Amino acid sequence: RYGEKVHKLTLHGGFSCPNRDGTIGRGGCTFCNVASFADEEVQIKSIHEQLKDRAGEIHRAKRYLAYFQAYTSTYAEVQVL
Known part of the structure; x- marks a missing residue:
């Protein structure tokens, strides 16, 4: 598709979520588990x-x-990303 090998790099931004901080809701989404995709070092x-x-x-x-x-x-914020 891209003419050469492309690899996805997963990142942990350490950001919150509007479904956790009260902007939209509290408690997060049922499918979201931060511990499942990033180790402490990352x-x-x-x-x-x-x-x-x-x-x-x-x-x-x-x-x-x-x-x-x-x-x-x-x-x-965009500057952080």
Whole structure:
């Protein structure tokens, strides 16, 4: 599709969620479990560090698609993202 291997890089933004902080609701969504997709080490790293580390782990891909996992969403200011 893209002419070469593309690998997804999952990121943990450490952001909240409007379904948890009271903006829309409380308690989150039933499908959302932050512990299921990011280990403690990744959670404390900046987004930039995570991108650098994850891209360095994957040698077969030349392009990457970075995305925020469930719960971290994109619930932050554009400058942060």
